[in-house]
Amino acid sequence: MTLEVRDLRLAYGAREALRGISFDVNRNEIFGVIGPAQSGKTSLLKCLNRTIDQVAGTTLSGTIRFDGEDVLRLRDVFSLRRRIGMVAPLPVGLPMSIYDNVAFAPRCAGMHHRADLDAIVERCLRQAALWDEVKDRLPSLGTALSGGQQQRLTIARALSHQPEVLCLDEFSIAIDPVTTMRIEDVLRELRGEMTIILVTNLVQQARRLADRTMFLWNGEIVELGPSSVVFSDTPASRRTYEYVNGIFG
Amino acid sequence: MDAIAPPVTRFARTPGVARRERLQAVAKWVFFTMALAMIVPLVAIVVYLLVQAAPSLNWEFLVEVPKKGMREGGIWPAFVGTLYLVAISLAIAAPIGVLAAIYLNEYSRESWFNRVINLAVINLAGVPSIVHALFGLGAFVYAARFGYSIISASLTLAIMTLPVIIASTREALASVPMSFREACWNVGATRWQTIRAVVLPNSISGILTGVILQVSRAAGETAPIMFTGAVFFKAVQRGDWFPYRLGDQCMALSMHLYTVSTQVPNVRESIPYATAVVLLGSVLLVNATAIAVRVWLRGRKKW
Ligand SMILES: Nc1ncnc2c1ncn2[C@@H]1O[C@H](COP(=O)(O)OP(=O)(O)O)[C@@H](O)[C@H]1O
Ligand SMILES: [Mg+2]
Numbered sequence: 001m002t003l004e005v006r007d008l009r010l011a012y013g014a015r016e017a018l019r020g021i022s023f024d025v026n027r028n029e030i031f032g033v034i035g036p037a038q039s040g041k042t043s044l045l046k047c048l049n050r051t052i053d054q055v056a057g058t059t060l061s062g063t064i065r066f067d068g069e070d071v072l073r074l075r076d077v078f079s080l081r082r083r084i085g086m087v088a089p090l091p092v093g094l095p096m097s098i099y100d101n102v103a104f105a106p107r108c109a110g111m112h113h114r115a116d117l118d119a120i121v122e123r124c125l126r127q128a129a130l131w132d133e134v135k136d137r138l139p140s141l142g143t144a145l146s147g148g149q150q151q152r153l154t155i156a157r158a159l160s161h162q163p164e165v166l167c168l169d170e171f172s173i174a175i176d177p178v179t180t181m182r183i184e185d186v187l188r189e190l191r192g193e194m195t196i197i198l199v200t201n202l203v204q205q206a207r208r209l210a211d212r213t214m215f216l217w218n219g220e221i222v223e224l225g226p227s228s229v230v231f232s233d234t235p236a237s238r239r240t241y242e243y244v245n246g247i248f249g
Numbered sequence: 250m251d252a253i254a255p256p257v258t259r260f261a262r263t264p265g266v267a268r269r270e271r272l273q274a275v276a277k278w279v280f281f282t283m284a285l286a287m288i289v290p291l292v293a294i295v296v297y298l299l300v301q302a303a304p305s306l307n308w309e310f311l312v313e314v315p316k317k318g319m320r321e322g323g324i325w326p327a328f329v330g331t332l333y334l335v336a337i338s339l340a341i342a343a344p345i346g347v348l349a350a351i352y353l354n355e356y357s358r359e360s361w362f363n364r365v366i367n368l369a370v371i372n373l374a375g376v377p378s379i380v381h382a383l384f385g386l387g388a389f390v391y392a393a394r395f396g397y398s399i400i401s402a403s404l405t406l407a408i409m410t411l412p413v414i415i416a417s418t419r420e421a422l423a424s425v426p427m428s429f430r431e432a433c434w435n436v437g438a439t440r441w442q443t444i445r446a447v448v449l450p451n452s453i454s455g456i457l458t459g460v461i462l463q464v465s466r467a468a469g470e471t472a473p474i475m476f477t478g479a480v481f482f483k484a485v486q487r488g489d490w491f492p493y494r495l496g497d498q499c500m501a502l503s504m505h506l507y508t509v510s511t512q513v514p515n516v517r518e519s520i521p522y523a524t525a526v527v528l529l530g531s532v533l534l535v536n537a538t539a540i541a542v543r544v545w546l547r548g549r550k551k552w
Contacts, residue, residue: 051434056359081437092432095451104446105436154432161436 002027002165002195003048008062010043010219012055017043019219020062025165030191032210032227033199036243040219041199042089045167048197049084050077067164082109085163089170091150093142094157098125098134101142101153105161120160127190128156129182148179155183159190166190167197172205184209203244207231215240298529302522310523312488319482319505319513324524326485329492330499331531333399334474335467337495338406343460345407346414353415354422355444373412381409382476390477400495402478409473410463417459421452454546461539465532471503479504481512502528 003025010018017040025031033041046052047064050071064071066084074080082105094101102121111117121138125131130152134145142153151171158166168187172180187196187209200206206213207227214224215237223230223240235241299306313323357363385405395401425448433443471479479501485492493499502524510521 049435051431054431054434078437078439081435086435088428088431088435090428092428094429094432094447096446104433104438108436108438108442108446157432157436 002066004063004065006063006065008044008047008064009060010040010047010052011059013057017219018047021216021219021221022062023214023221023224025195025197026212028191028193028195029211030187030196030198030209032206032213033197033216034201034203034206034213034243035216035222037201038218039216041216042169044216045086045169045197045199047072048165048167049081049086050074051081051086053077078108082161083164085158085161085166087151087154087158087166087168087171089173091147091154091174093145093150093153095141095143097139098142098145098153099138102156102160105157109161124156124159127159127186128152129186130156148175151175151179152183152186155186163194165195165197167199169199170201173201180205203231203246215243217243295529298522298526302519302526305517305519305523306526311527314485314487315482315505319509319520320516323487324502324505324527325487325489326483326492327500327502327505327524328527328531329485329490330399330479330483330501331468331503331528333493333499334403334406334479334501335464337399337403338410338467339460339463341403342407342411342414342463346411347418347456347460350415350418350422351444354419355440355448370412370415374416376409378409378470379472381405382473384408385473385477396496397480397498398478398496399493399499400478402474402499402501405473405477406467406470409470410467413466414460414463417462418452418456421455421459422448424455425451454543457546458539458543461535461542464535468528468532468535469503471501471507474501475504475507481508502531 005024006022007020008018008022009016009020021044033044035041043052046055047060048071052058052060060072062072066080071080094104096104099121102124103117106117106120122131125134130149133149142150145153151174171183184205187198190196198206198210210227212225213227213230215222215230217239223235223237225236229235230240231244233241235244310323311328312325314325316322353363353366382405385401385408389395389401389404390397395404429447430443433447438446478498480498481500481504483498483500506521506524506528509516509524
């Protein structure tokens with residue numbers, strides 16, 4: 001077990017976003033999270049890497065255990081965020097060179113040897129299926145890449161600190177279908193090395209990739225089970241069937 | 250088959266179209282005239298000043314000290330005094346203002362403390378300079394016992410420019426997209442690492458511009474320094490770059506302009522105008538530098 005979430009509750013002011021959810025994420029699985037907009041998927045990820053701390057006026061309770069540690073009470077959130085990588089919905093190339101984009105996290109963690117950084121940059125860009133396209137222009141700006149390339153750059157940046165868990169939040173929302181398929185292949189490759197939490201607005205994407213899928217709705221878990229069950233004609237909940245088949249949501 | 254004829258009049262000039270076009274032309278001319286009307290007074294002022302100042306305008310006027318009760322000679326002590334006041338006040342206000350703005354924009358969360366500071370900044374920026382002058386007199390000249398001195402006057406100018414520097418710096422910082430910061434936090438960067446790597450490099454041109462624009466304000470004010478450290482006359486060597494110490498009183502261009510225009514009888518008419526030209530020229534020079542720096546940094550902007 002990598003992550004144990006127990007009775008996690010989150011409210012923005014008076015507005016409840018997560019209403020006491022409990023689940024486990026297993027090591028080296030792809031854990032799919034589906035659900036309509038506003039159901040609390042992004043909020044859940046923000047709790048996992050504690051970027052929820054940046055939002056003022058939240059109340060948070062419950063526990064998240066990660067490798068035996070109590071995430072919500074950790075002091076060193078910076079190490080936590082290196083262990084739990086995060087890819088946001090919209091691609092963000094930082095306004096620096098492609099090389100620096102990938103070397104940024106290792107540098108922040110105190111790594112400054114050029115050879116080490118070179119190795120990390122190449123490994124991560126290769127893993128993110130971007131190396132061949134940018135290997136001849138590493139000093140050029142990350143912000144000048146196309147949207148699909150920037151999303152792969154974002155993934156390379158998330159891999160640069162060797163996370164044990166990689167969270168992706170609707171990564172395909174702003175990129176073309178071809179790039180989406182390439183990134184899906186990347187995720188299949190990464191499955192052996194790390195745990196992946198895949199939040200997706202594309203139900204079919206979870207069906208294609210996830211070992212288990214959780215259906216989140218209005219801050220509650222409607223259903224959690226093997227993808228073969230969740231996406232079958234007879235999932236445990238009728239609402240899952242309706243959402244997956246586009247009848248509501 | 251074709252029961253309905255295709256609309257052949259699609260691009261025809263109907264009266265409605267013609268009216269819109271006329272309106273469009275009129276609007277364009279009105280806006281153009283207004284833009285022109287802005288430039289006219291500026292050009293007029295500069296030309297008028299230059300023409301009036303011409304008889305006195307030469308290098309000697311800048312580096313020479315005033316003579317015969319300011320009726321002859323130059324303005325060196327006032328010029329150097331203004332340099333001192335502006336430089337010292339900005340050396341105090343710029344670091345404090347920029348660091349405070351970084352704290353307010355990057356570190357502090359939404360809270361009542363933050364809101365109070367915001368309110369204070371906005372209101373302080375709107376306080377008339379004569380009020381700052383009185384405050385400076387009470388706080389620095391008397392309470393802090395700095396006396397009438399360059400340091401009192403500079404501190405007063407610093408207090409006056411501080412809120413504007415805070416406001417303009419915050420604006421520059423806020424123009425850096427939030428998504429950049431979030432991307433940095435997501436890979437485990439601390440706030441300071443994020444600020445250094447992404448926020449400052451991409452807001453520095455705006456920050457510098459905001460600070461440099463305060464030069465003209467500090468250089469132009471009369472009331473705050475008149476109450477706290479500027480004097481009508483101070484004996485100084487011709488061309489001396491270090492005539493004053495911090496505890497001394499000094500002359501200043503804005504004050505000198507006031508003096509020779511209103512306090513001294515029978516001054517040659519070109520002298521006040523030449524003083525104004527030097528003041529305006531110095532400020533424009535600094536502003537031009539600001540623009541150049543901005544253009545240069547903009548060229549390196551990365552998104
Ligand atoms: N920063 C925020 N401030 C206030 N409410 C928020 C904020 N972020 C999300 N919410 C609310 O929390 C709920 C869940 O949102 P979110 O986690 O973004 O859902 P999803 O990612 O599934 O679309 C929504 O009702 C949303 O309005
Ligand atoms: Mg979301």
